[in-house]
Amino acid sequence: MSQQLINHSQDLKRLRDEGYEIEVRGGYLLIHHIPFVNQIKQIQYGTLVTTLHNIQDHVISFIGDNPCDVNGEFITAIQHNNANAVLNNEITVNRSFSNKPAGGYPNYYEKVKRYTDIISAPAKYLDPLVTEKTFKVIADSANETVFQYIDTNSSRANIEMINTKLEGQKIAIIGLGGTGAYILDMVAKTPVKEIHLFDGDSFDQHNAFRSPGAASMNDLSEGPRKVVYYQKLYSNMHKFIHVHDYYLKKENLRELDQMDYVFVCVDKNTARAIITDYLVSKGVAFSDVGLGVNVVDDKLTGAVRVTSANRNKNDHLPLRIFSEDSDNNEYTTNIQIAELNALNAVFAVLKWKKISGIYVDLENEHHSSYSISVSKIFNEDVPA
Secondary structure, eight states: OOHHHTTHHHHHHHHHTTTTTEEEEEEEEEEEEEEEEEETTTTTEEEEEEEESOOOOOOEEEEESOBBOSSSSSGGGGGESSSSSOOSSSSSEEEEEEEEOOOOOOOOOHHHHHHHHHHHHHHHHHHHTTBBOOOOOOOOTTTOSSBBBBOHHHHHHHOOHGGGGGGGOEEEEEESSSSSHHHHHHHSSSOSEEEEEEEBBBOOOOHTTTSSSOHHHHHTTTBHHHHHHHHHHHHTTOOEEEOOOOOOOGGGGGGTTTSSSEEEEEEEEEHHHHHHHHHHHOEEEEEEEEEEEEEEEEEEEEEEEEEEEOOSSOOOOHHHHHHSSTSSSSSGGGOOOOHHHHHHHHHHHHHHHHHTSOOOOSSSSSSEEEEETTTTTEEEEOOO
């Protein structure tokens, strides 16, 4: 099935977005799972077939028995031809119907909807739960996208062309302890070309309480590596997630050379500085995330931050990214909570998408922090 063809037709896209089981095959549109009543008053399902070459052709074909009314009598108002016909090597229909409104059909959506309403009305009368709108999962069997199944969310919202700005990008996520995993959760839902996961640690019980999803006891008992655990989980959606089951050090930083964007989600300043210095030297854009939470008067307070840089703006980094691990740094505390990890990830992904041209960016800040206690966002480091 050519999903790209469907995406480029407002008629067909509307049918798919409303839940019809449609398929394009050899110049014909097939609409599966059309409920109808047969002669013994049983509810059956058939397939409507229409040519895509001529909307002026008001006739439609059908694969299945002859649809009847609630009394088991043929629906005579649409009868046209009850002989089998071979349309091509893959499609043989059993009959055809004719119902031409005044002025004909303006588009394929109206044609399909009208015939479906006529044929399925008796079945819906006998069983109100019957429907042709199944919202069946549409697999990307033709390998037209990076997803295992078609992104119908973008098509329903009419933002597919905007999202194409992310196509072709190679993304690296360094560190999957909490915030990095939430970043993966969002990036895996975008049409980027590749997602590379870097982490040399195992996925342990405490990680489950600050990461997306719900790890089972069996998952934890197996003691999986973080990158392997998350690749398995998110490969259910995105086809091209690559694992790097080790920490990044000076010796292997060159693996980041071909990345279009990097999310740095590490908790050691020494590692953070080595990685970000290297990315600056190579002109690779990145966002570095930080989360600092402290206990004050038996309550939690703190901040989350996102510091971003690229080849044109990186002079602010010495004031934002420390090269030594110090207990005096607000962001060195290791209190991590799911909602704060998720919030930190959202800010980072929003910044990446702004840089990629998905969202409007009037501030163009390269350092953003959110203060928990006062619920305020502070944007700084704007290019001169």
